[in-house]
Amino acid sequence: MLRFLFDTIFMVKVAYNDAPQPWQLGFQDGGSPSFEGIVELHDQIMFYLVIILLGVGWMLGSTIRKFSVHHNQIVHKYHNHGTLIELIWTITPALVLIAIAFPSFKLLYLLDEVIDPVITVKAIGNQWFWTYEYSDYVNDTGETIEFDSYMIPETELEPGQLRLLEVDNRIILPVDTHIRFIVTARDVIHSFAVPSLGLKLDALPGRLNQTSVIINREGVFYGMCSELCGILHGFMPIVIESVSLESYLLWLSSQNSPPYSPLQKPHQFPKLGNPWGGIGTPSRGKRFYSTSSSSIDFATSSNEEPLPPLHPWFVTGLSDGESSFIISINQRGNGWTVRCSYELWLHTSDLSLLHRLQSFFQVGSVNLRKSRPMASFTVAAIDDLFSVIVPHFTNYPLQTQKRSDFLLWAKVVELVHSGSHRTESGLLEIVSLASAINRGVSDKLQTAFPNFTPYKRSLIEPCLSGLSPNWICGFTDGEGCFDIKITARGSGSYHQVECRFRLTQHIRDKVLLELFISFFGCGKVYIRSNNKAGDYTINNIPDATNILVPFFDKNPLHSSKLLDYLDFKQVVELVKSKQHLNPEGLSLIRTLKASMNNGRRAKD
CATH class of the missing domain: 1.10.287 (Helix Hairpins)
Known part of the structure; x- marks a missing residue:
């Protein structure tokens, strides 16, 4: 109460201490x-x-x-x-x-005392990670919300994340709610401890211990395994994120949860619509991954029509533009861990498209980056990579040189899936494959594996038959740009308006850029002065009117670039009718130009 009065009178915003600090002598701030x-x-x-x-x-x-x-x-x-x-x-x-x-x-x-709990979370200790299960939420096939939580290696931390404390999947819980934790272990004795919440409970194999907690404020609370459990005992952090009840319900909907929550009776549950249509699409298997939900912006219209599923070639085109095939090799104790993942990053304005991508694959998670307005669709479970991601890109192959990365990455996924990464020869082969993907391997890995032989990347030869309209739309959503250039002519007496459509790629995909000329039957390829990238460009009104606009009217985009295209199309019509030559028309074009691309994101 005194703290509340102090904050109210002096307008002070309290920064709570929910994680251990260097040379800390007192307690962390209480959260329960x-x-x-x-x-x-x-x-x-x-x-x-x-x-x-x-x-x-x-x-x-x-x-x-x-x-x-x-x-x-x-x-x-x-x-x-x-x-x-x-x-x-x-x-x-x-x-x-x-x-x-x-x-x-x-x-x-x-x-x-365990008061009648509203939510039950089961925490299972493993060597050396935690598994969490939300036992209250069961779908028609008997599957629950379940996910593993690993510590994020120091080499993969983002600015603001805490070393040895941050995890890839947090426990998400609502504030002011009776929550029961059931704690057990699969192998040896662990201990589930979160100091700020007053939680410390031993996790014993073959035995269930329980405790309850009420979190009385929003925040992120950090804990650790507090029972010596092996060589990596110090690398089992626990992160609990408390959010408002509304945000928790939205998080549940993003986890493919049942159609109602025990927090509300079925007839009381709000009809939460979303941009990708409906709540709780079924998921493949029994593994779900958490989504940081406090900043997600869901649509709230209850009568919103479900959007059609994404076309497989659209997904491949979008992946050609924005995805990454990642291999992370880190040392833990005397051994090495290999983590494979497929990631696709977009601006937060395209969050709904990421959820549609998650619905398409029926695996993976959508996560927000707190330091930047970016969001990602990530698949990291090796079974999902092997049975879903690899078959998709095998049946619908990438068209850029990124396919070389995928082919090498797919071999690593196969090795990890078969368990070969646990052998010395298999690990050496994985390092050799990883050395040819993206930026290669670190100096630390090169020192640890001096005898590895780097694989050679194969050169991908794109063909015109691989450029389907759906692939073009996906690639445009990833790498395309619609922009307007206004140039004063005749000492400012009139203005030239140029409507430009561009697809940009690395210089190694120059052949692909030239194939766009054959696909559209117009446009040119310009190589940039640094000779590292090129642009396929359509910048004249006849080609935009007769070819570009009809194409994207028939094959609409799925990202926020659709809004840029609609403004672009309106400017094309204004220029075609010569309205840019009068002040009113030019003013309207300037207004449309200001609202496109970065201007639209700044406004949002």
């Missing part, structure tokens, strides 16, 4: 009534300790000073027994223990 009770009991006991310390210290000092042999040689001969003082030093500790015992018993009872 349980922890606040623990801190209060600590303060009460500390009061008695200080009083006892001062009293005993004073008596000891006085005895040493007054009854020293240097002051009186025979004073000790006259002191035998003191009934009063013996009663005092017997009764006083008993009273202190009673004063400590009552609040202690009360707190112990409240910590062990």
Whole structure:
């Protein structure tokens, strides 16, 4: 209450300490009534300790000073027994223990009491990661929301993330809700501990322990495994993110959860529409991945029509433009871990497209980057990569040189899926494959594996038959740009308006850029001055009117670039009708230009 009054009067925003700090002597800030009770009991006991310390210290000092042999040689001969003082030093500790015992018993009872929980989360300790299961949410096939949570290696941390504490999948929970944790282990003894919430519970194989908590504020709370469990014991962090009830429900909908939550009865559940149509599309397998939901912007129209599924060639075209095939090799103790993933990053304005991509593949997760307005669709489970991602890009092959990365990456996925990465020869082959993908391997890996032989990338020869309209749309959503250039002519007496459509690629895909000329039957390829990239460009009104606009009218885009295209199309019509030659028309074109691309994102 005092903190609330202080914040209200002085308009101070409190920055809570929910993670360990260097040279920290005190407690972390409490995030639950349980922890606040623990801190209060600590303060009460500390009061008695200080009083006892001062009293005993004073008596000891006085005895040493007054009854020293240097002051009186025979004073000790006259002191035998003191009934009063013996009663005092017997009764006083008993009273202190009673004063400590009552609040202690009360707190112990409240910590062990599991009030009728609204949400149950099962935490399973593994060597050396955690598995979480939301047992209340079961779909028609009996599958629950379940995911693994690994520590993010130091080499993959983003700015602002905490070393040795950040994980790839957090526990998402609502505030002011009774939550029960059931804790167990699959192999050895672990301990589930989150200091700010007052949680510490042993995870024992073959036994279920339970505790409850109410989180009373939004925030991110960090914990660790607190029982020595093996060589990587120090690399099992726990991260709990508490959000509002509304954000939690939205997170549930993004996890392909059941059509209703135990937080509300079915007839009370709000009809949450979303840009990709409906809540809770079924997922492949029993593995779901968490989505940071506090910043997700969902549509709220209850009568929104479901969008059609994405075309496979569109997905491939979008991946040609924006995806990455990643191999992460990190040392843990005396061994090495290999993590494969498929990632596709877009601006947060295209969050709905990422969810449609997740719905297309029926695997993976959508995550927001907190430091930048970016979001990603990520698939990291090796079974999903092997059975879903690799077959898709085998049946619908990439058209850029990125296909070389995919072919090498797919071999690594196959090796990891078969368990070959656990052998010395298999790990050496993975390092050799990784050395030819993206930016290669780090100096640390080169030092650790001096005998690896780098694979040679194969050169992809694109063909015109691979450029389907759906692929072009996907590639345009990833790499395309519609923009307007206004140039003053005749000393400013009139203005030239240029409507440009561009597809940009690395110079190694120059052949692909030239194939666009054959596909559209117009346009030119311009190589940039640094000779590292090229642009396929259509920049004249007849080609835009007769070829470009009819193509994208028939094959619409799916990202926010659709809005840029519609503005582009309107400018093309204005220029075609010569309205850019009058002030009103030119002013309208300037307004449309200002709202396109970065201008639209800045406004959003």
